[in-house]
Amino acid sequence: MEKANVSFIEPVGEVNLHSSKWDIGKGIRKFQLMLESFFIKKGYLLVLIGFLLGRALILAKLTPFCLPFFASVYLIKRDRAPLALIGLIVGAATISLGNAAFTFAVTVLFLTIYRISEKWLTNEVRSLPFFVAIILGLGKLIESFILSRQLTLYDLMMAGVQSSLAFILTLIFLQSIPLLTLNKRRQLLKTEEIVCLIIMLASILSGTIGWKVYDMSIEHIMSRYLVLVFSFIAGATVGSTVGVVTGLIFSLASVSSFYHMSLLAFSGVLGGLLKEGKKIGVSIGLFIATLLIGMYGEGEGSILQTVLETLSAIFLFLLTPQVFTSRLAKYIPGTPEHTAEQQKYMRKMRDVTAQRVSQFSGVFHALSKSFSQMEVMQEEEENDREMDYFMSNVTERTCQTCFKKEQCWAKNFNTTYAAMEEIIHEMDQNDGNVSPRIAREWDKLCSRPKKVYETIGQQLTFYQANLKLKKQVRESRKLVAEQLLGVSEVMDNFAKEIQRERENHHKQEEQIMEAIQDFGIQIEQVEIYSLEQGNVDIEMTVPFGNGHGECEKLIAPMLSDILGETIIVNKEEYGTIPEELCNVNFRSSKAYTVDTGVAHAAKDGGLVSGDSYSTIELGLGKFAIAISDGMGNGERAHYESKETLQLLQKILQSGIEEKVAIKSVNSILSLRTTDEIFSTLDLAMIDLKNASAKFLKIGSTPSFIKRGNKVIKIQASNLPMGILQEFEVDVVSEQLKAGDLLIMMSDGVFEGPKHVENYDLWMKRKVQELETDDPQEVADLIMEEVIRSRSGLIDDDMTVTVAKIKHNTPKWASIPLHKVKRHA
Structure with missing residues (x-):
């Protein structure tokens, strides 16, 4: 029982511990949300900012911050403008009551003039700085006139300075206030927005001038804290x-703070350079700058005070939570947090794209299924229905007025129906003729046999046309269903590939970036789309705008060693300016390459051949070689064979499987024309990753593989394309090797030799006797042998394609680095 109690108590303790941690975290989060709600959502942060800006002075006399701040808040968040006004008046009152009265007066004057002219304004944002500058300048002149009963040149100059500052500050506050009042922001900060934010923060801090805690200046502590954070x-x-701008604002507010600008600027440089040391490194940078600048500042007596102020700023900085700095860093370009946020956004976009593509795939699949279900009705039932309609039309014209109608169709329905059906089939098969036996039997049953024969002959034409039309409709539906299914599969595969990106290669991206940067090459960004063996796809942003081959000679060989396979540069996109970044795409180098050679000749030495050939570079490391032979010779045959290959190429490049592609081409050819025009197709699909090959032969001649002294024959039996609407494609697979020669030919070459009984043996012997392995030379030699065997005559169109399989030797050797795992 004791063991049972102990084992029961321990988990409860663990649960309580986790639960207490969770409660603490929840409490901190709740407190954070309460602060955000109080200061940002309810707008009380504007009261605090207004209070400090109301106290801020320029040249110990001018107050150019109040009206620009109120006007900007009034335009951006009008419902929070009263809170800003309260803060400004209270802050101005801490300087003097006259200052508070002036602030209130110019604010009322601004509201009055702006509300009156608001209906004539077309662009409020552009016109606001002018309103603020003019009203504040007039207010300053009126104030000077009331106090001294005259206006001097000095008064006019001060009013102009205040008016100019107000104009600039209004533009700055319009940019920076949304950054402080909007709780959710997704866009990154522009450079102008960062500078505006810094100026506003420095202006706010200038409101603390004169505040001291234990003889330490609050403005010095907060300004150094601001520099540390950024x-x-x-x-x-x-x-x-930040250091320069903050120091400049402070020096304008108080000339005695001019030396402080040097300290802040130097602190910003040293702290930024030591940021790799985290918070301690940045703090050390500020401390060193304080000691160096402090010695030349105000003498030895102030060094201790300056050091204490710096230590206070460092203490506040060390207390600053990581959440705050990380959140701010997300919006500043160039920071790791911003890069991570951008990558997170890109992955989210990829997820949405994958989902939409998958939905479209489902739509196409449903459409395909819908078209397929239309064919569920049995053809026999449809034929029976057509036969019933046929019988009805015949009997309506013959039996309806016959006196034996009751005898034939009421008493002997089955016998009459079967006999008439047999006559219809007989006439359908024998071009409208009926055999003597069936005629004798029908004459015994029917009193109007000739009339029935004539009517059936007339209706038979419509019946046959109707059947043919319905057959074509069925074939069209089947073609559409197969195409929709093929498109659905392609889109589904595409969605899966996008979702594979969602397998989040960010860990590998960081490892690759770290490995290459440790080697001394700086790269900006790494995006991994695929790490599949033989199908690696990586994009990088590199600062090599001049293009001296750094990517091909250095980065690709490093990736080859990291990933354990040969990586090459697939595409480089340079900017228009040499200093711009360059986007580079790296792909897996294929294990094999294919060199091709072609020889062809038209019948009787003509210019137009009925044969067509194509070498197609497909995606995913596949290479296709195709020959099509149109029926006959001349332009029509050339058009048919060329059209066949073009259709096939387009469908294959879309990613649809080979069998579906060939069936689609066949259906199109058979439905497109009623002419007896057919074409053959000889297709070889070679996978460059492992040299495996698939051969699809539609009415074509055999192909041959020469491997050393050995010759392998590739043959399959299928009728030419366009003859049958439905047929099964036979696929012959063969594993090729480096050094193999693949020889494909049209029937004009294979059956070309004269006085040869066995074409297979003759062609095998000629291939075996070849002493060269150059593809073009082989094609020319075979063509020459065939033409020579016919005494120089060309009786048919001839085409020979030869492909040589070779190992792909990389141009640059890999550069050794440490390995990066493919999977997290």
Whole structure:
């Protein structure tokens, strides 16, 4: 019992521990949401910002921040404008009551003029800075006139300065206020928005000038804290920018703070350079800058105070939660967090795309099934129905007025129906003639036999035309069903490939980027689409805009070693400017390559041959060789064979399986014309990853594989295309090897030799006697042998295609690096 109790108590303790951790995390999250709701959603952050901006001064006299801030809030979030006004007036009142009165007065003046002229404004955003600048300048002039009863040149200059600052600040606040008031933001920050945000934050901090805690200036602590945060997030460039802008704003507010700009700028540079050391490294950068600049600042007496201010800023920085810095970093270009956010967005888009493609695949599959179900009705039932209609039309014209109608169709229905059906079939098979035996039997049953024969002959033409039309409709439906099914399969495979990207190769992406960067080559981004053996697909963004072959000579060989297979550059896209980034696509190098040679001749040495040939580079590492021989010779045969290959090429390149592609081409050819025009097809599909080959022969002659001194014959039996609407495609598979010669030919070559009884043996012997393995030379020699055997005559169109299988030798050897696993 004790063991039972112990084993029971331990899990409960663990559960309580996890539950307490979960409760703490939930409480922190709830507190965070409460703060966001209070400051951002309810707008009380605007009160705090308004209070500090209301206290901010330029040149110890000007207050150009109040009206631009209120006007921007009024335009962006009008319902929160009263909160901003309260903060501004309270902040201005801490300087003087006159300052608060001036702030309230110019705000009321702005509201009055803006509301009156609002209905005439076409673009409020563009016109707002002008309104603010003019109203604040007028307000400053009115204030100066009331105080001194006159206007001096100095007053006009100060009013102009304040008006100009107000114009610029309005533009800045319009850019930066949405960044502080919108809780959810998905877009990254532009450079202008980052600068505007920095200026606004520095302006807000200038409102703390004069505040001290234990003789330490709050503005110094907060400005250094601001530099620490941005240096840690975005590096030296943004950190130094924050330091310069913040120091400049402070020096305008108080000339005594001018040296502080050097300290902040230097801190931003050092902190950014040491950001690899995380928060400690950035803090050390600020501390070193403080010691170096502090010695030349205000003498030795202030060094201790400056160091204490720096330590306070570092303390606040170390207390800053990771959630805050990571969240801000997502919106600043160039940060790892921003890159991860962009990749996350791209993966989400890929997921949505895969889902939509999969849905479309389902739609095409349902349509295919719908067309297929139309054929569920048995042909026999349909034929019986057609026969009933046929009988009705015949009896309506013959038996309806006959006196023996009751005798034939009421009393002897089965006998009469069977006899008339036999006559219809007999006339259908024998061009309208009836055999003597059936005629004698029918004469015994019918009193109007000649009338019946004539009527059946007339109706038979319509009956046959109707059957043929319905057959073509059925074939068309079947063709559409097969095509829809093929498209559905292609789209489904495409959706699966996109979803394979969702297998999240981000771990491998980081490993590849780290491995290449450790070698000393800087790359911006890695996108892995596939790591499947033999089908690797990787895209990189590299800073090689000048294109000296770095990708081909360095990065591809490194990837070859990392992934354990040969990787080559598939495509490079350079920018228009040399300094721009370059997008490079890396793919698996195929294990084999194919060299081809072709020889062809038209009948009697003509210009137009009825044969057509094609070598097709398909996706996924497949290579196709095809020969089509149109029936007969001349332009019509050439058109038929060429059309067959073009249709086949388009369908194969779409990704549809070979069998479905050939059946589709056959159906199109058989439905397209009523002429007796047929064409043969000889297709070889070679997989360049393992050199396996599939041969599909439709009415074509045998092919031959020469492997050393051995000759292998490839043969299959199928009728030419277009003869039958339905046929099964025989597929012959053969494993090719490096050095093999694949020889394909039309019947003009295979059956061309004169006085030869066994074409197979003759062709095998000629192939075996070949002393060259160059594809073009082999094709020319075979063509020459056949023509010579006929004393130089060409009795039929002739085409020979020869393909040589070779190992693919990479141009550049791999560069050794550590391995990266293909799967996480």
